[in-house]
Amino acid sequence: MKMGIGVQRAAEALHERDGTAVAVCSPVASRLDKAAFDSHVAGLKLNLYGRTIARESFAVAKMLHYRYAGTAKVMIAQEPAFKALFEIPEKEWTKWEKLRADNKAAIDAAMAYHKSFFGPSKNARKGCFENLRKVWAPYIAKIKAADLQAARMALTREINSILSTEMMLCSAADGQSLFANLISREFGYSFSVSGPRMGIYYAMIESIVGTIADRENFPMRPKQNMGHVGVNFNVALSYARDKDSFGSEGEAVIEKLTPSGDDVKITFIKIKMMVDELSCTETNKIRYINASGIVEYQQDCRPIGRKEVTLQEEAIIIPAWSAGGLKKGNLASFYINGPQRRGFPAVVWADKEKKSIVNYLGVELK
Incomplete structure (x- = not known):
């Protein structure tokens, strides 16, 4: 039933009213192949009811695709600026197909570990750090960045994002929770684009924002969720229970x-530097009472000169x-x-x- 469930989810996603959600799913829906689907279903151990549900799900997905493709044509006819927007999904998908082909070995290694990490065996998740680091590091080494924020953006884009997410999970599972937390922290400074759908989504948002800057009354507004690796980070944290996890x-x-x-x-x-030298006297004003009940009082401090300190x-x-x-x-x-x-x-x-x-x-x- 895996194929049927996947198609059903695609159908549900296509049913979203938001234009970006429709467009994000369009490259998938346009590639649904009835003959390939029937061949796959025929090889599954499904009863009559299961085959019926699978075929119905496929039909619904195709129907919704045609419906929203028709809606897109109407929108373009009414507002020509939509044409460039709705061309983005296919361009991004094609770009990711090339990225996948050009970086097959690295992505295969990352996805193999992803499968192990979310598989049934906890032991299978361990012993990954050195091998996966050797896949990950050469990609990070190629980052060209003039400043730290540019480096962080490069970390969270395309192949780097895929490999770094798995590196984070591997680090957490393999006794390197401090390093896992460091990677996660870096992800928090920029949104992550780790696949064609997210690539399409953010490319469309960028296009919409640019159009709105020129035409304030453009009839579509972006919906954006800025965040980091979400569920993957939460799973990684489940391993990071020791006090050294956070640095x-x-x-x-x-x-x-x-x-x-x-x-x-x-x-x-x-480093040698000059600082104020202070003369302090304690007052009767309470500043703080600690957990042991000890009272700390405010001090009245006044500068009496300067002195050199070494740090x-x-x-x-x-x-x-x-x-x-x-x-x-x-x-x-x-x-x-x-x-x-x-x-x-x-x-x-x-x-x-x-x-x-x-x-x-x-x-x-x-």
Whole structure:
């Protein structure tokens, strides 16, 4: 019944009144092949009732496709600007067919892990990190970004989005929950386009927004849900129950990298700066009462001069595989657990001017 259920869902999606929802489904509906469908159903172990439901679902999907295709023609006749909008789905679908063909090995690896992760065996989800990272990292290494937001957008688009989602799930299942959380955090800064339907959806939104900017009374408005990996992140979190799952951030200029086995210790430069020197006296005004019932009072502080202080970010330890491209003088932003000071580079710039990214999520950018 899998084919029948899939077609029924397509029919339900096509039944949406929103024009973008109709258009998103149109490339699928236009490719429904009756002969191929009948051949598939014939090979299933269905009784008469099951075959009837499957064929009925197929017929409903085709009927709705023709209905909405006709509606689109009427809309174009009334408003020519709809023509370019309704041409987007087929163009995007064709683009994704090429992406799929050009990146078959990587996508196959990602989908194979996806099947394992959501399969019946928890053990099958483990032991994936190194192999999947070797598939994922070369794609991240190709990111060309002038700034951090551009890198985040590249992470959440097309093949990168597919691979990074599976990398997040794998990390969570394979004892790398801190890294899983880091990937998820990066996804939160931009919407994710990880397949043709989402590609169509956001391309149409962009087109509608552009049209409205020129013609305020254009009779369609975008409906957009900005978010990250949703259900996949929630599933990943189910593995991330230890206290090291969520990290803290830090940023400093690298002074020295010291390799040690599978790790690299990073120490940071000392910074000297002038600060106000204060003289404080306690008042009788309550500032805070802590959980133990201890009362803390406000202080009255006044500057009495200036003094020089030396600040230095505490050293961190990262996996050797994540240290590519790092060297003295880089400005590094990292994501670590608190107690052990172990973690990963989030983004590393060539210098403190932040004009060139050399490492993103532990991958050296080429």
